[in-house]
Amino acid sequence: IDHFGNRRLRTVGELIQNQIRVGMSRMERVVRERMTTQDVEAITPQTLINIRPVVAAIKEFFGTSQLSQFMDQNNPLSGLTHKRRLWALGPGGLSRERAGLEVRDVHPSHYGRMCPIETPEGPNIGLIGSLSVYARVNPFGFIETPYRKVVDGV
Known part of the structure; x- marks a missing residue:
């Protein structure tokens, strides 16, 4: 899931x-x-x-809309991370009260797609995250990330 x-x-x-x-x-x-x-x-x-x-x-x-908010413009870096934010909350998503620990935990499929460190503290922990550096969203709405294929340990 x-x-x-x-x-x-x-x-x-x-x-x-x-x-x-x-x-x-x-x-x-x-x-x-x-x-x-x-x-x-x-x-x-x-x-x-x-x-x-x-x-x-x-x-x-x-x-x-719950998903519309003013952009964080304290500095260019905060504006950039605000644009790359991922929400599991809102319409069609989860609520803070119903989200269990397994949803908030880091999943192995997050590797390269979502930053495991950049998440807020408090009730939103694990429900709000950011795209990792090289991740992008394809036209179908799936997160893609580059990878290198390892063949015979090389």
């Missing part, structure tokens, strides 16, 4: 894409309603399209 080969990350782009999709579906519904009620000859794109649902969905994500 805790193996990083089986765990998929939801990146910021994916979360914002979902919110924009919600806003676009609301906007589509408004456009369809306006097309049925207005005169065909008098319809213009300006009268049909209202971008407020899309803007409201984006503002809702940045304003109320």
Whole structure:
């Protein structure tokens, strides 16, 4: 269960894409309603399209989501680590109360993918971490890291 080969990350782009999709579906519904009620000859794109649902969905994500927070800008290093932070909490994840010790422990699959040292103290220990130096998230949401193949001990 805790193996990083089986765990998929939801990146910021994916979360914002979902919110924009919600806003676009609301906007589509408004456009369809306006097309049925207005005169065909008098319809213009300006009268049909209202971008407020899309803007409201984006503002809702940045304003109320548990995963949205102000960036730590004390120094460049803290800003960089804040951008590479991994959360096991939030919607679709764990809660501090339900997370047991086995979830918080370092798993062998974390090697090269997640820094085992950089985790906060207190109730979030092991639930919040950072990507390691050479780790990256592929387009499918899995963490990849470079490695060298050892053949005959070399």
